[in-house]
Structures are given as structure tokens and as C-alpha cells.
Amino acid sequence: MKTLKNEFEEYLQSTLQKDIPSKTREAMNYSLMNGGKRVRPMILFALLQDAGVDPHSGFSCAGAIEMIHTYSLIHDDLPCMDDDDLRRGHPTCHKAFSEAIAVLAGDALLTKAFEIVLESDASDLQKVKLVKSLSECAGINGMILGQDLDMQTENHPLTSFDELKRIEIYKTGMLLSLPMRCACVLSQQEEHIEAWSQIGILLGIQFQIQDDILDKTQTSEVLGKSTSDEKNDKATAISLLGLQKASKIVLDLEQKIKDQLNQIPGDHDCFQQILNYLIQRKY
Amino acid sequence: MKTLKNEFEEYLQSTLQKDIPSKTREAMNYSLMNGGKRVRPMILFALLQDAGVDPHSGFSCAGAIEMIHTYSLIHDDLPCMDDDDLRRGHPTCHKAFSEAIAVLAGDALLTKAFEIVLESDASDLQKVKLVKSLSECAGINGMILGQDLDMQTENHPLTSFDELKRIEIYKTGMLLSLPMRCACVLSQQEEHIEAWSQIGILLGIQFQIQDDILDKTQTSEVLGKSTSDEKNDKATAISLLGLQKASKIVLDLEQKIKDQLNQIPGDHDCFQQILNYLIQRKY
Numbered sequence: 001m002k003t004l005k006n007e008f009e010e011y012l013q014s015t016l017q018k019d020i021p022s023k024t025r026e027a028m029n030y031s032l033m034n035g036g037k038r039v040r041p042m043i044l045f046a047l048l049q050d051a052g053v054d055p056h057s058g059f060s061c062a063g064a065i066e067m068i069h070t071y072s073l074i075h076d077d078l079p080c081m082d083d084d085d086l087r088r089g090h091p092t093c094h095k096a097f098s099e100a101i102a103v104l105a106g107d108a109l110l111t112k113a114f115e116i117v118l119e120s121d122a123s124d125l126q127k128v129k130l131v132k133s134l135s136e137c138a139g140i141n142g143m144i145l146g147q148d149l150d151m152q153t154e155n156h157p158l159t160s161f162d163e164l165k166r167i168e169i170y171k172t173g174m175l176l177s178l179p180m181r182c183a184c185v186l187s188q189q190e191e192h193i194e195a196w197s198q199i200g201i202l203l204g205i206q207f208q209i210q211d212d213i214l215d216k217t218q219t220s221e222v223l224g225k226s227t228s229d230e231k232n233d234k235a236t237a238i239s240l241l242g243l244q245k246a247s248k249i250v251l252d253l254e255q256k257i258k259d260q261l262n263q264i265p266g267d268h269d270c271f272q273q274i275l276n277y278l279i280q281r282k283y
Numbered sequence: 284m285k286t287l288k289n290e291f292e293e294y295l296q297s298t299l300q301k302d303i304p305s306k307t308r309e310a311m312n313y314s315l316m317n318g319g320k321r322v323r324p325m326i327l328f329a330l331l332q333d334a335g336v337d338p339h340s341g342f343s344c345a346g347a348i349e350m351i352h353t354y355s356l357i358h359d360d361l362p363c364m365d366d367d368d369l370r371r372g373h374p375t376c377h378k379a380f381s382e383a384i385a386v387l388a389g390d391a392l393l394t395k396a397f398e399i400v401l402e403s404d405a406s407d408l409q410k411v412k413l414v415k416s417l418s419e420c421a422g423i424n425g426m427i428l429g430q431d432l433d434m435q436t437e438n439h440p441l442t443s444f445d446e447l448k449r450i451e452i453y454k455t456g457m458l459l460s461l462p463m464r465c466a467c468v469l470s471q472q473e474e475h476i477e478a479w480s481q482i483g484i485l486l487g488i489q490f491q492i493q494d495d496i497l498d499k500t501q502t503s504e505v506l507g508k509s510t511s512d513e514k515n516d517k518a519t520a521i522s523l524l525g526l527q528k529a530s531k532i533v534l535d536l537e538q539k540i541k542d543q544l545n546q547i548p549g550d551h552d553c554f555q556q557i558l559n560y561l562i563q564r565k566y
Binding site for chain 1: 299302303305306307308311354358361363364381382383384386387389390391393394395397398401406407408410411414415417418419421422423424427428430431432434435
């Protein structure tokens with residue numbers, strides 16, 4: 001998996017090299033190659049490997065998902081959104097370049113995601129399904145709805161964990177269900193697409209609460225980012241439930257994910273490894 | 284064509300109605316249904332009609348192009364970009380809502396463009412080609428490159444019309460070539476796709492210089508927008524060439540478009556009508 005990650009980094013870098021040089025391309029490259037954990041790509045590769053499909057066939061899809069993830073971070077960090085200066089230990093895109101270039105770099109990464117997903121060896125029907133999944137999970141009924149709901153909390157603070165969970169389902173869950181959806185399309189195992197999507201969404205909620213816990217218990221140096229939610233006075237699982245209850249919910253979610261996984265036939269060894277890595281992460 | 288435009292307005296409105304309600308969806312609707320001239324859709328429909336294909340088959344494609352056009356205006360109007368308050372006689376998206384919602388509404392319209400282009404009755408292969416055209420013309424080697432180059436002129440003012448033309452090819456031309464590209468794919472006349480693209484790009488340059496001339500000779504009330512290029516001290520065809528030479532170039536471009544058109548076999552009656560309307564427009 002380590003080799004695969006390195007190969008994927010090279011692939012990702014190469015996707016921008018044919019483009020006409022510009023400040024915006026520099027900014028895209030800066031944010032895309034900024035040392036991300038590549039969680040979503042690794043999930044996609046693991047699922048393909050478990051299905052007996054060469055993970056390399058998922059590179060363009062994983063690249064598209066990573067571009068969408070990166071664009072969402074760039075726009076989320078803007079002064080008019082979360083106003084963050086630090087991302088993965090480096091200045092955020094608008095700090096390193098300018099606000100205008102950060103807007104364009106985000107736009108361009110989102111657009112390019114739809115370009116490179118077509119580069120895979122998949123059939124035309126599969127490509128159509130992949131584009132559909134990307135646009136649905138990333139759009140106004142997916143990730144963007146989550147960001148919208150999240151923003152409304154600035155004027156109407158959350159009062160319950162259920163409200164927060166609804167936001168996380170869209171904001172983090174939908175994008176984490178994308179590698180699952182894409183893997184099912186690529187490996188032609190679409191009969192399990194809903195079950196896998198559910199795992200992605202549960203993992204998204206788990207991931208976000210764990211982030212809140214790490215924000216509270218780790219320094220921003222270890223995390224490589226500022227803890228903007230606290231700065232912005234936003235409700236988190238911890239502020240709503242307390243550290244102990246939040247940690248309990250993380251464990252419950254892990255169990256739910258494992259239960260759901262057991263209901264899907266076949267071996268899930270590679271995915272299990274990624275899952276364990278994610279559950280045990282410290283940053 | 285009038286009936287067709289009304290039908291298209293209804294279709295466009297309907298594309299957002301199934302989405303989950305949110306502030307961002309309101310903002311998308313506000314900007315998308317803001318009385319645009321629908322130039323690109325009408326070009327697409329005219330080309331289909333000339334090719335003997337039912338223009339209704341181009342609705343989803345035209346909707347996608349119009350969403351991309353609208354998203355680019357929303358982001359272009361942002362304070363960190365052109366900082367415009369007025370668009371088509373109404374407050375710009377970030378003025379009517381907020382900067383954050385305007386960023387998200389633009390993102391969501393771009394994403395949705397790729398969702399609705401799949402809704403057409405086209406074959407999977409055609410859909411793949413349409414997605415490819417949309418992403419290439421709108422992306423980092425197309426419209427976004429044009430916006431990037433345009434922004435660089437704030438620090439490095441343009442000194443020649445050729446430099447301005449290069450920007451317009453990308454910023455306006457690529458998006459105006461999209462309805463042509465899509466019509467060629469939908470009517471299965473791809474042997475003429477490059478010739479038609481060229482017409483779109485010439486039309487884009489012509490369109491932009493004509494805009495500059497109208498900005499200079501019409502009031503902002505007639506235009507329904509503020510004349511931000513002048514406000515932002517940006518070079519225009521007029522500031523570089525003077526009104527007389529700029530008007531001469533518009534006429535030259537019109538001739539070039541007609542010459543190019545004559546080289547494409549078949550009847551172009553409907554497109555000719557649109558072309559005449561565009562050339563004679565006063566706002």
C-alpha cells in the first residue's frame with residue numbers, strides 16, 4: 001500500500017503537468033500536492049484489491065475524488081468561509097497566493113475532477129455512472145449542502161448532536177462514500193453500492209468526531225492546522241456531548257461499521273487494514 | 284425560438300426543484316433565473332435545428348452550459364475578483380446573499396452542470412464526449428485560464444490588443460465554443476467540430492469587444508450592470524485601440540465568422556438569425 005501511495009502521488013502530480021502554466025495551476029499543484037493523507041484514494045484502492053481488481057485502474061477516479069476534496073478545503077479555508085491560515089502545516093492556498101487565485105484554483109480542481117475521471121479504462125457506461133456519483137455526492141444534495149448547513153450554524157447555533165450528525169452526513173460522509181461508490185462501479189459489484197455507501201457515511205461521522213477529539217487533545221503543531229471550529233465558536237461533538245460521551249459515540253460508530261461490513265459478502269482484508277489505521281490515527 | 288426560450292426557462296427552473304432546500308439552492312436559483320439572454324443555449328438550439336435535430340434534445344446540455352456561465356459570473360463578481368454589485372439590473376449573488384453562499388452557489392452550479400448533462404437522451408459515448416467538452420472548455424486550459432490571465436493584468440497592465448485577444452480567446456471564447464461543440468456531438472456531425480469551435484471563439488472575441496463598446500456608449504441602466512472594467516482600471520479594446528479601431532475590428536471579426544461559416548456545408552439559417560441578433564444587440 002505504501003508503494004501504491006507513492007505511485008498515486010506521482011500520477012496525481014502528472015495530471016497537472018500537461019496544463020498550460022498559470023498562477024492558478026501553481027496554486028492547484030500547491031494545494032493538491034500538500035502532503036494529504038490520501039484517505040479516500042487508499043479506501044478506493046483497498047476495495048478494488050479486495051475485489052480482485054488491479055488498484056491502478058482506480059487512479060483516475062481516486063485522483064478526481066482527491067481533487068474534489070482539495071477544492072473543498074481551499075474554498076472552506078477562504079476568509080468568507082472558515083478563514084483558516086494553516087492547512088497541513090503550510091499556509092492555506094489564499095495565504096500562499098491570493099483570495100482570487102484560491103477561488104479559481106478550487107474551481108479548476110473541481111472542473112478537472114470531471115475531466116480526469118474520464119481517463120480511466122472503464123467503459124462509457126461506467127464513466128457515466130462515475131460522473132453521476134461524483135456530481136451527486138459533491139453537489140447541492142451532498143457535500144455542498146453540508147457546508148451550507150454548517151454555515152447556518154453561525155447564526156443559529158446547534159443545540160443537539162442529532163443536528164450536528166445531519167450536517168456531518170452531508171459535509172464529510174457523502175465524500176467519504178464516494179470511493180466506495182466508485183469501487184463498486186469499477187469492480188462491477190453494484191449490488192452492494194448502498195451498503196458500502198452507508199459504511200462511507202458512518203466513517204465520515206466517525207472521522208469528524210475523531211477530528212474534534214484530536215483538535216481538543218492534540219496541539220495544532222501535531223495536527224498541522226489551526227483549530228478553526230473552536231476559534232469560530234462552532235459547536236462540536238465535544239461541546240455538545242462532552243469528551244467522554246463523544247468518545248463513546250466514536251466506539252459505537254466503529255462497531256456499526258464493522259457490523260455493516262460483515263453483512264457484505266467477500267473478503268475485506270485490505271479495507272479492514274485501512275479502517276484500523278483510520279480508527280487508530282493520532283492526527 | 285421565442286417559445287423555445289420560454290420552454291427552456293421552465294426546464295432550467297425545474298432542474299433545481301428536486302434539490303434539498305437550502306440557502307445555497309436559493310442563491311443558485313436567484314442567479315440562474317436572473318433574466319439572462321441565454322445566448323449560448325439559443326446558439327445550441329439553432330445549430331441543432333439547422334442539423335434537423337429536435338432542439339429539445341439539447342436542453343440538458345444547454346442547461347449545463349448556462350449553469351457554468353452563471354457560476355463563472357457569480358465567482359467573477361466576488362469582492363476578491365471584480366467586486367461587482369450589480370448584474371442584469373439586480374444585486375449580485377454575494378450582495379443578495381453573502382460571500383460564503385455565493386462561493387457555494389457557484390461551486391454547486393458547476394457541479395450540477397456535470398449532473399444534468401447526463402440527463403439527455405444521448406448515448407453513453409456522447410455523454411462522455413459532452414462531459415469532456417464541458418470540463419476542457421471551462422477548466423484550467425479554458426475559461427479559468429482566461430480569468431487567471433485577466434487577473435494578472437491588475438499588476439501587469441496590458442499594452443497591446445494581441446495580449447487582450449489572447450485573454451478573450453480563453454475567458455469568453457472557450458465557453459462560447461461549447462454550444463457548438465455540444466451541438467456537433469448531439470447531431471453526430473463531429474467532422475465539423477473544429478470549424479464550429481473556431482466560430483465560437485471568434486464570436487467570443489467579437490462579443491467582448493462589442494461589450495466594451497456598449498460599456499462606453501450606453502448607460503449602466505440600459506446595460507443592467509456596472510462597468511467594472513473601467514472602475515477596475517482594466518485595459519479594454521477601446522483603451523488600447525480607441526473606439527474607431529475597435530469598431531473596425533468588430534466588423535472584421537463578423538466577416539471572418541461569416542467566411543468560416545460559408546466553409547461548413549449545409550444550411551445555417553437558424554444560426555444566421557442568432558448571429559444577426561448578436562451582432563445588432565444594444566445591451
